[in-house]
Amino acid sequence: MIERRITFTLDDEGLPAWKLNRLKTLAGYFRSIVVINNISQLRTANAEQAMRMMSLGSMPGDLCQLMIEGLDAELACMVLTDFVSENCYLISTDHRLISQREEKGSIVLPFDYELSFLSSLSQFTVSSLVKADVLTQISRQCAPNQPDIANRLLEQMQAREAVSSTTMGNGIALPHILTPDIEAPTLVLAPLEQPLEWGPKRGPVSFVIGLVLPAPPQREYLLAFSSFSRRLLDPGFCQLLTENTRPEVLKAVVLDSLLQPFR
Incomplete structure (x- = not known):
């Protein structure tokens, strides 16, 4: 079965009735199931059911995604x-x-932030890829060309993991620390090619999010990243991170969740 996705944010009109009706009409032309996922509201609806789409509570600026599955999903996506x-x-x-x-x-x-991706962990073989390898790569990414700082970040992350595993469940791990070694919140998104055992009893991890916050943290940072960590407890939100592979989509999903307390 063919699957396609379209990711977008709503303009100042949001989703008024005329847009919903037009979307319903277009979705009905194809032998495919079209679902609209309002990522900001964590709600979904079939695009052929206008009343259900109205119940999404969509607002201007909301991050949404059309998920299309069926025989003519390619044409529907176009x-x-x-x-x-x-x-x-x-x-x-x-x-x-x-x-x-x-x-x-x-x-x-x-607020200012740094967000990047670990596009490859290829310097490690699958058999040797362990938590320490991923933490090493994340630390280097947080402090590029600064080996002393990267080493300190790695030591702090390993100390945090020694207290308790940062596995969130649903295939996600969130290694995180507070440190005076950086000036702005820094995130590193690391999709893994092979699932990795990160901690006991929470299942394998396929997506790691390294988070480093400046110490002491500003109030805005705490609001944003508390909201983000709560969303990581939602299986549907975690599925968005583990199923989407495009960097621009992953970045939008993460930033949207960080923005929630300020809407």
Whole structure:
């Protein structure tokens, strides 16, 4: 079965009735199931059911995703991408690359931060990939070209893991520390090619999020990252992180969750 996804944020109109009806009409043309997932509200609805879509409580700026599955999902994705591009802020689509002209819906936090990806852990073989390897890579990513700081971050992360595992369940681990060694909150997103045992009784991990906060932390940081950690307890939210592979989508999902306390 073919699957396609379109990720976007809502403009200042949100999802008024005319947009919902148009989306319902378009979705009905295809031999595919089209589901709209309001990621900001953590609610989903079938796009052919306008009343259900109204119950999503969608607001301007909400992060949403159309999930399309069926025999003609490719064609449906092409048509619905055009609809989204005309009526919302397109972030990502499986149909085509996004032009710079379309990049209007970026999510802006009320503080500076650093966010990056571990695109490869290939220097380690699958058999040798263990928690210490991932923590080493995350520490280096948090302090590039600063080996002394990276080593201190690694020591602090290992000390934190020694207290208790940072496995959140649902395939996610969140190694995190407070340190005076950095000036801005720093996140490193690390999708793993092979599941990794991170801690007892919580199942294997397929997605690791390294989080380093400055010490002492500002109030805005605590609000944002407390909201983020609560969302990691939701299986549906974790599924978004483990199933989506596009960096722009993962970044949008994480930033949207950090923005929730400030909406």
